[in-house]
Amino acid sequence: MNWSQHLPALVVAFPLLGAFATPLFSLGGKFLRNLLFVAVSLVTLIIAFLLWRNVLLHGTILYVMGGESISLTLPSGFAFPVRIMFEIDALSAFMGLTVAIASFAGALFSLQYMNGFSGLHRFVSLYFLLTVGALGMSLTGDMFNFFVFIEIASVASFGLIAFWRDKPEAIEASFKYMLLSQISAMLILIAVGSIYGKYNFLNMAAIADAIQMTTVDKLILALLVSALAMKCGAFPMSMWMPDSYAESPSGVTCLLVTVSQVSLYGLIRVCFTLFGTVAQNSFIPWIFIVLGMMSMFFGVTMAVIQHEIKRLIGYHSISQVGYMLLAFGVGLSALHDPRALADYGFTALKGGLFHMVNYSMYKGLLFLAAGALYYATGTRDLDRMGGLARRMPYTTVLFLIAAAAISGIPPFNGFVSKLLIYESVFTVHPVLSAVALVTSVLTLASFVKIFQTAFLGPEKNQWKSVREAPAGMVLGMMVFGFVIVGFTLFPSWTISNLIEPAAKALVDQAGYIGAVLHP
Amino acid sequence: MNPLSVVVRKGCDIFAWFMVVFGANVIIHGDLTPGGGFQGGAIVATFLTFLLVAYGGNRLLSWVNERFYTSLVGFGLLLFIGLAFMGFPTSFFYNFVSVTHEAAMAGGAHGIIPPSGTIALMDIAVGIEVAGGLSLIVIYMFKGIRLYETSPVGTECGHDR
Amino acid sequence: MIGNAPFIVVGVLFLMGTVAILSERNLVKISIGVSVIASAINLFLVAMGYRNGGAIPIHYLAGAHAKVVLPIPQCLTLTAIVIALATTALMLALIMMLYKHYGTLDVNEIRRLRG
Numbered sequence A: 001m002n003w004s005q006h007l008p009a010l011v012v013a014f015p016l017l018g019a020f021a022t023p024l025f026s027l028g029g030k031f032l033r034n035l036l037f038v039a040v041s042l043v044t045l046i047i048a049f050l051l052w053r054n055v056l057l058h059g060t061i062l063y064v065m066g067g068e069s070i071s072l073t074l075p076s077g078f079a080f081p082v083r084i085m086f087e088i089d090a091l092s093a094f095m096g097l098t099v100a101i102a103s104f105a106g107a108l109f110s111l112q113y114m115n116g117f118s119g120l121h122r123f124v125s126l127y128f129l130l131t132v133g134a135l136g137m138s139l140t141g142d143m144f145n146f147f148v149f150i151e152i153a154s155v156a157s158f159g160l161i162a163f164w165r166d167k168p169e170a171i172e173a174s175f176k177y178m179l180l181s182q183i184s185a186m187l188i189l190i191a192v193g194s195i196y197g198k199y200n201f202l203n204m205a206a207i208a209d210a211i212q213m214t215t216v217d218k219l220i221l222a223l224l225v226s227a228l229a230m231k232c233g234a235f236p237m238s239m240w241m242p243d244s245y246a247e248s249p250s251g252v253t254c255l256l257v258t259v260s261q262v263s264l265y266g267l268i269r270v271c272f273t274l275f276g277t278v279a280q281n282s283f284i285p286w287i288f289i290v291l292g293m294m295s296m297f298f299g300v301t302m303a304v305i306q307h308e309i310k311r312l313i314g315y316h317s318i319s320q321v322g323y324m325l326l327a328f329g330v331g332l333s334a335l336h337d338p339r340a341l342a343d344y345g346f347t348a349l350k351g352g353l354f355h356m357v358n359y360s361m362y363k364g365l366l367f368l369a370a371g372a373l374y375y376a377t378g379t380r381d382l383d384r385m386g387g388l389a390r391r392m393p394y395t396t397v398l399f400l401i402a403a404a405a406i407s408g409i410p411p412f413n414g415f416v417s418k419l420l421i422y423e424s425v426f427t428v429h430p431v432l433s434a435v436a437l438v439t440s441v442l443t444l445a446s447f448v449k450i451f452q453t454a455f456l457g458p459e460k461n462q463w464k465s466v467r468e469a470p471a472g473m474v475l476g477m478m479v480f481g482f483v484i485v486g487f488t489l490f491p492s493w494t495i496s497n498l499i500e501p502a503a504k505a506l507v508d509q510a511g512y513i514g515a516v517l518h519p
Numbered sequence B: 001m002n003p004l005s006v007v008v009r010k011g012c013d014i015f016a017w018f019m020v021v022f023g024a025n026v027i028i029h030g031d032l033t034p035g036g037g038f039q040g041g042a043i044v045a046t047f048l049t050f051l052l053v054a055y056g057g058n059r060l061l062s063w064v065n066e067r068f069y070t071s072l073v074g075f076g077l078l079l080f081i082g083l084a085f086m087g088f089p090t091s092f093f094y095n096f097v098s099v100t101h102e103a104a105m106a107g108g109a110h111g112i113i114p115p116s117g118t119i120a121l122m123d124i125a126v127g128i129e130v131a132g133g134l135s136l137i138v139i140y141m142f143k144g145i146r147l148y149e150t151s152p153v154g155t156e157c158g159h160d161r
Numbered sequence C: 001m002i003g004n005a006p007f008i009v010v011g012v013l014f015l016m017g018t019v020a021i022l023s024e025r026n027l028v029k030i031s032i033g034v035s036v037i038a039s040a041i042n043l044f045l046v047a048m049g050y051r052n053g054g055a056i057p058i059h060y061l062a063g064a065h066a067k068v069v070l071p072i073p074q075c076l077t078l079t080a081i082v083i084a085l086a087t088t089a090l091m092l093a094l095i096m097m098l099y100k101h102y103g104t105l106d107v108n109e110i111r112r113l114r115g
Helices: A003-026 A030-058 A090-113 A120-139 A143-161 A168-199 A204-210 A215-232 A240-247 A250-274 A283-304 A309-333 A338-377 A393-407 A413-428 A430-455 A471-489 A491-507 A509-517 B006-028 B037-055 B057-063 B066-086 B101-107 B118-145 C002-023 C027-049 C072-102
Strands: A061-064 A071-073 A079-081 A085-088
Touching: A003 A030, A003 A061, A003 A085, A003 A090, A003 A120, A003 B066, A030 A061, A030 A090, A030 A120, A030 A491, A079 A204, A085 A090, A085 A120, A085 A509, A090 A120, A090 A250, A090 A338, A090 A471, A090 A491, A120 A143, A120 A250, A143 A168, A143 A204, A143 A240, A143 A250, A143 C072, A168 A204, A168 A215, A168 A240, A168 C027, A168 C072, A204 A250, A204 A509, A215 A250, A215 A283, A240 A250, A240 A309, A250 A309, A250 A338, A250 A491, A250 A509, A283 A309, A283 A430, A309 A338, A309 A413, A309 A430, A338 A393, A338 A413, A338 A471, A338 A491, A393 A413, A393 A430, A393 A471, A413 A430, A413 A471, A413 A491, A471 A491, A491 A509, B006 B037, B006 B118, B037 B057, B037 B118, B057 B118, B066 B118, B118 C072, C002 C027, C027 C072
Parallel strands: none
Antiparallel strands: A061 A085, A071 A079
16 A cells, blocks of 8 residues: 555544553553654654655645545535545645644653653643644644644643643633633634535535625634634733743643644635635735734733743744734735735745744744753743853753744844745835834844843852753754754745745635645 | 432442443444444443442542543543554545445345444444543542542642752 | 524523623633533534435434435534533533632632733
8 A cells, every 4th residue: 555645644643543552651661651752753743744745746635534535426416525634735734844843842852841740641642632633723624624623732732731730820821721712612613513504515625616705704704713813822812822831831832832823824724715715805904914913012012021931932922923914914915916916915925934934943942942941940930040051051052043033133034034024014014014123123122131131141059050951852942943943044945845835825725626626 | 428328329229230231232323323432431421420429429439440441541542543544545534344235235244333334333432432531530520529639749849840 | 483493592592601701700600601602502503404304314214215414513513512521521620620729719819820
């Protein structure tokens, strides 16, 4: 049998098998469980990479779960796609690869970071389930399946955020996130039910082909956009983000960041692919732009006054999500105007997608570095840290790379994606660019503050005995650092091979529909 | 919870086992009837709830073995994903056991497994998993109500290590 | 009119759940609100899945020549019920942990994460 043809199923099935096999492997002791943890994450990363390469070489891949053909042909001769299927175009494969990288790095980091806590086999199971949920969300081609995967990811993350259950804050953050994500899941389910009631389809491509713009569809669009905007952390419902990012174990946080990006992927999938042909007006793009501006500004202003390192970085997540919303809003507004799309819309989409992967990488690295600081010092309060650069050289260098990337300092990858966003949104309105620039400056200011208080300055007496984080944690951080440096050194290769195919897939709605309906 | 009267206890003794049999019935006919693994597993899990109500928590906790229910969950999940993997030469979750309607009518293939294939087997796997999982939920919830410690707090702490 | 009756029930249940989530201060009541919304949506899915003239999608109950409704909404409902059960159990467990830590179920007093 041809394994490469089964890659889409394997990339989800393998971590799922890992999650279910963890209790069995845990009987064999700590070493066997850790081996399973790392091996399954690594294999998932390799499969996701192969899948991405296959998609680039051969175009959109379809995979049908439990059947031979996509469609069910009725006796009347009418064939319609009824089965659960994965439809993987360049954008989905790109998101899957991002998730797999974050999952692998978090797994390496968690090995020693979580060492010494009980209940680790449940931790490993939930970690794999979170990976499965995020991968499935990015690969699926079925609306209801998307809901199921979003719920798998949510339930796993509730458990993981509340993993340190003796901390009241962790339970509180988990409850907050649970309430919000349950409500958003319910809204998605109403939308899915309405779609089925109107069109008798759940397949995304078939819906996109059949969709019209009646009142019901506007309602569906509003429900999906509000639910997914809540899940990805846009401004009015963003309070779960700093809370749950600050309270979850760091190895999990870097994966949670990516999961919120996958929700954003769902948002753009709905707006560009599902409603791409019919959403002609400029209402939704301006919702995106306004939400993005508010998230950027609110997030960064709240961040500069924080004193707790992980909370500070968590507030920056809100402002970074704002950049992507802004870019996608501008891209969406230009979607139906070929001249505008070529002029600035496509650049905005490229910038948004590049920023998405950059953000997942450097924000993951920042959280892991903050976790390493917490592991070494036992505190997250910035005011109590100081002079740690001498004691923790690797963490310092990696944190510096990530901080430079998030602040958009020129050679780094964050600068490239931010530049793409600035120059494209400037065409729509100069104010948008100005707000983005101010946000970037404030981001730089707050990361200078962290770096200066935590790493530089005179060495405090209480941190004389602090040692560098263990090798596994440094390796986990280096995975992210490696990706960031790679993007930094080869920005044009990255854009032409990783970002442009994804951006093309995003605007190529006819291709997405045609792959299923006219194979 | 305190133990109830002897009448209730004897009644629960009988009906608890009856619920297990009924749940198993629902599970193994899951491919034909509006039942299935989840529903049957939930019925089986009422076994523990019956005993909890009738005998009170302290005696129940001295009877149950959590590892048994955990292993039920693990076994059910592994069986499920194993069946899914066995469909692989065609596709993930492919129903590799089933025979077509015509072949079943001609060859006289009877019983649960041949016509529905892996669906019946997966129903059984899900039934085992749900029975174990819901029983565990009942046990843990009861422990939580009593504010029992499931593990000593002193040995691990997330905030200040 | 009578065909729309399920949707009216769905609307009323949904509103009840929303009001409970927004106005109640007790965590258990909030979780009841979430469950009520979940039930409303399950009812919505089942009611939405019926097509006029269709028969029940169970082989031996459908009759000989009847047209059978596609059972996808039932599958959706079943999956949604299972997910709702899992999240309700988890939510109640978290509420128990919160009570253990804070000694109260009032949302206004469970506010250590601010600013």
